[in-house]
Amino acid sequence: MALPHHGYRATKPRARAAPPSGDPLLFEDTSAGVPPMNSQNYYESGYNIGGGAAAGGGQGAGGVNTLFTDPMANAAMMYGSSLANQGKDMVNKEISRFMSVNKLKYFFAVDTKYVMKKLMLLMFPYTHQDWEVRYHRDTPLTPRHDVNAPDLYIPNGMAIEVLGLCASTALVWVVIEVLVMLLSLYLLTVHTDLSTFDLVAYSGYKYVGMIFTVLCGLLFGSDGYYVALAWSSCSLMFFIVRSLKMKILSSLSADSMGAGASAKPRFRLYITVASAAFQPIIIYWLTAHLVR
Template sequence: MALPHHGYRATKPRARAAPPSGDPLLFEDTTGGGQGAGGVNTLFTDPMANAAMMYGSSLANQGKDMVNKEISRFMSVNKLKYFFAVDTKYVMKKLMLLMFPYTHQDWEVRYHRDTPLTPRHDVNAPDLYIPTMAFITYILLAGMALGIQKRFSPEVLGLCASTALVWVVIEVLVMLLSLYLLTVHTDLSTFDLVAYSGYKYVGMIFTVLCGLLFGSDGYYVALAWSSCSLMFFIVRSLKMKILSSLSADSMGAGASAKPRFRLYITVASAAFQPIIIYWLTAHLVR
């Protein structure tokens, strides 16, 4: 019986293409025929590229030297390191000296070959570590005090920090101007004045803590104690720097400045401390 041929089409086996030699490429190679490594090697062996790299390195070194030179014009890095050469023993002794200075006898800064000893070797040497840490602690304590009283805000805390910093700057500038106008020859540097002015933050921390713990009565007692201690410390410390220069200036240009003016500078600097402490802490304790 003959089968119908409608809809039937004979199929022939298709010839399969021969597989390409090597691994098949899934993506088109756009790297330039594997010349990447060769390009890198060419870059490093190209004299123009090497010259450009050397020129760029030279410019970077020159820029670094210029930055260091500009910083050295306004601030001696080695001098700044001297004021941070402290250890734990010195910090404890200096804090005790700031709060209980009345029993201390020897206030003279010691020298070795005309160079003052570092703070870790001389408790009378001024430092910037304690003022810096005390300033940061004061800001944190102010934020806590304002938070306890439900008055905290970033603006108020920023105003408190900037005010405390500005007062120190004003105090140092006034001191420098006074020494210049009275032609007082002393070895006090700007860093020394910043250190002595920054020690007030220790008393401010003590005052605020007592105010938070014991109320207004504790605040005023702590204010009186820290103010008297700081005034005594400032007078005895600056006395060795300012008043002792009278003999050195007796035959020089500083002879025209009367001794009582130098005494006024020392006393005024000390008497100004309680005013600043009260101004910066009274609003934190209510």
Template sequence: MDLPHHGYRASKQRGRGTPTGGESMLFDDTSASGMNTQGYYTPGYSMAGPQNDTQAGVSNLFADPMANAAVMYGSSLANQGKDMVNKEISRFMSVNKLKYFFAVDTKYVMKKLMILMFPYTHQDWEVRYHRDTPLTPRQDVNAPDLYIPTMAFITYILLAGMALGIQKRFSPEVLGLCASTALVWVIIEVLVMLLSLYLLTVHSDLSTFDLIAYSGYKYVGMIFTVLCGLLFGSDGYFVALAWSSCALMFFIVRSLKMKILTSLTSDSMSTSSSAKPQMRMYITMATALFQPVIIYWLTSHLVR
């Protein structure tokens, strides 16, 4: 019983001793290295990693009064810039008035498309008002809108790209030229109308947005014409061109009649010239007759 006890004590003493000569230790003994645990948790050092260091830096940044002042100054500059942009936009267009032309719903769009393609069956063309304010397009199918011209323009560009791709003539340059040409023609048409109304001093309810809307309705007929040309060839193209041109001319005359020609009676009492009412009629007819020319110019190169 004493031998194991002494053997255990001897081995324990050898384990505590310093290795000699040929003996080698498998593991270094670091227990006696005099490590100070406080050295690993010195102030300013974070054990949580770079992410917490970044968060701490951001918190310190926003806790700085100078940083808060800089942030507030930057936000005030951003608000001032936003107000200036809105003010400059309001000089050229009214945002509320622009929203009026996009106040549509599905029912209105379907009815308007039917009128554009089959205007001969439509009887009432008068635009309705409520307290001297025209009703929104969703409330009055005769009111002009910009939703259909915008969507029709985008659809026309996509259809033109498909037609050019079918004919192995597609390229980004050709498609960009097609889109820019269609847009430029609308701008020219609107500018000519505005200049004509200004030179003849015609006082009407037509605004620039109204003219853009009436000028943009031609894209509906252009889409129909190109589709018929792709499906039925040149014969189908010319039949669709004739139908859409006649329908659009009828639509333009009946719509502008309520805007331009309704003031003939009131103006004839204040002027002795009889050429002025005739010129108003000429403007309306010229606008209608110009539509087939643009439709043919913008669609003929897409169908071969």
């Protein structure tokens, strides 16, 4: 009787393990033994499960996170950004120093009335009396308000016509002339308020005489060319001397003291006359072959 009773008790636990629905159990339910998942360490634990390769990936991700949380790395990035901004400011400052947009706009502040007056002044400067550039609160008036102010509108417009005739030779000579002028003023320590744009403007006014000379040569032959050359050369020389006189020869107070002060006015006069005398030479050299 003991054996049948023992067999009944052995089959009873298997009856309790079956699911209530009576369906066969395909997979073992192990969810009760899984610890709760830590969402913050999911990626780190996931990369470490796969062994060495996955661990290396986890270290790379951790290295990127460490780069952004390391105070030394942040300080280095901020210092590099500061240096870049300082370099950009220095470059902009140097560009503004040599080529200021506001200064360049000043030389193109013209109107039709000014252009007509300036062209007449370039061709007939002998009757003009007042050559002084006018100022308003230590700032020179714009060309449209003062016919004596230098501009770049007329030289630029005439240069387009001249470059079509003389290629780039005329532009090269203007650059050389301005550089020689700046070097002469520097070597002779002549203090003046002439800027580089002023010198470019005064040097570029020769284009007006060049266009006038070439047109007369094409219309009236060689005789008309030489007459126009003589007239435009004399007018331009007179204009350059009277204009530069107000810029170079008038400001003697800054150089009135010290050694060699007596030679400064003579040097200023030499520079002014040489700059004026160079104009007819370059006009003839650039235009003579065009009317032959």
